[in-house]
Every structure is written in structure tokens, then in C-alpha cells.
Amino acid sequence: MDFLTPIMETDKIIIYCDGACSGNQFKENRGGWGAILRFKEKEKEINGGEIDTTNQKMELTACIKALEQLKKKDIKVEIYSDSAYLINCMQQKWYINWRKNGWRNQKKEPVANKELWIQLLNLVEPLDIDFFKVEGHSGDPLNERADFLARKGIEELDPVST
Numbered sequence: 001m002d003f004l005t006p007i008m009e010t011d012k013i014i015i016y017c018d019g020a021c022s023g024n025q026f027k028e029n030r031g032g033w034g035a036i037l038r039f040k041e042k043e044k045e046i047n048g049g050e051i052d053t054t055n056q057k058m059e060l061t062a063c064i065k066a067l068e069q070l071k072k073k074d075i076k077v078e079i080y081s082d083s084a085y086l087i088n089c090m091q092q093k094w095y096i097n098w099r100k101n102g103w104r105n106q107k108k109e110p111v112a113n114k115e116l117w118i119q120l121l122n123l124v125e126p127l128d129i130d131f132f133k134v135e136g137h138s139g140d141p142l143n144e145r146a147d148f149l150a151r152k153g154i155e156e157l158d159p160v161s162t
Contacts, residue, residue: 034149
């Protein structure tokens with residue numbers, strides 16, 4: 001492979017995803033999610049928003065929505081996110097003990113966002129997938145773009161519905 005060949009020409013899908021929430025502490029807050037999917041020379045951007053949510057829900061939703069876009073399940077996937085919540089769970093396999101313990105965490109409390117985790121795991125498990133942590137707001141162009149898309153998801157919410 002020539003050093004000038006773009007990374008997109010590899011036979012893997014690259015996904016950058018991010019979530020955002022404005023007024024996280026208030027009911028009727030506004031959250032957004034965004035993701036960029038790249039495969040070879042193709043690129044797709046997706047985003048959306050929700051009311052009465054949390055930043056963690058938006059982080060998980062961004063990843064879920066991106067994985068729902070995949071048409072083929074036999075291609076290597078790499079997911080990049082600045083969410084320690086998402087990345088640590090997937091890399092350290094917290095979900096194994098959650099399942100074993102009836103979806104209870106180490107403190108014996110119900111796992112937060114259980115429904116989203118189940119949805120995500122159902123999408124992840126049939127794939128050859130790796131998760132990577134990136135520093136948020138550190139100049140990574142695709143992470144910055146995913147953050148922009150998440151904030152755009154908030155802006156696009158109908159102001160009448162809030």
C-alpha cells in the first residue's frame with residue numbers, strides 16, 4: 001500500500017459517532033447524535049435529535065444508528081468515539097457481567113440505558129468490530145465532524161415541541 005493511499009481504500013468500514021445534550025440536567029432538554037460512515041470512496045453522514053434525553057443516551061444512539069446503516073455484516077468495522085462510557089463498556093466487556101447479573105451493575109443497581117445497550121449488542125455481536133477511544137475536541141477531523149452533526153441534530157429539533 002502506497003503511503004499516499006487514503007485510509008478509506010481499505011476493506012473496512014470506519015465509523016465516527018458522537019452524542020450531545022443541551023440542558024442535560026433538565027426535563028425537556030434537547031439531545032443530538034451524529035455519525036460518519038466511510039467505506040472505500042463512499043461516505044455517509046447521519047444525525048438526529050431527541051427531547052428529554054441524556055448525553056449517554058445520545059452517545060449510544062449515534063453508534064446504534066450508524067450500525068443500522070450497514071448493509072453487509074461480513075466486513076471489518078472500526079468505531080471511533082470520544083465517549084468513555086461507550087468505549088470502555090465495549091473494550092472491557094462490562095456487558096458480560098451485566099447479562100450474568102440480570103442487567104445489574106457492580107453496585108447491584110439496574111444498568112442505566114439497558115434497552116439501548118441490548119439494541120447495540122444485538123447489532124455488534126454478529127460483526128467483526130473494534131472500538132477505539134479518541135480525545136474529544138482535540139482536532140481529530142472526523143470526531144469534530146461527528147460532534148458537529150450531533151449539535152446539528154439538536155438544532156434541527158422542532159422548537160414547538162420543546
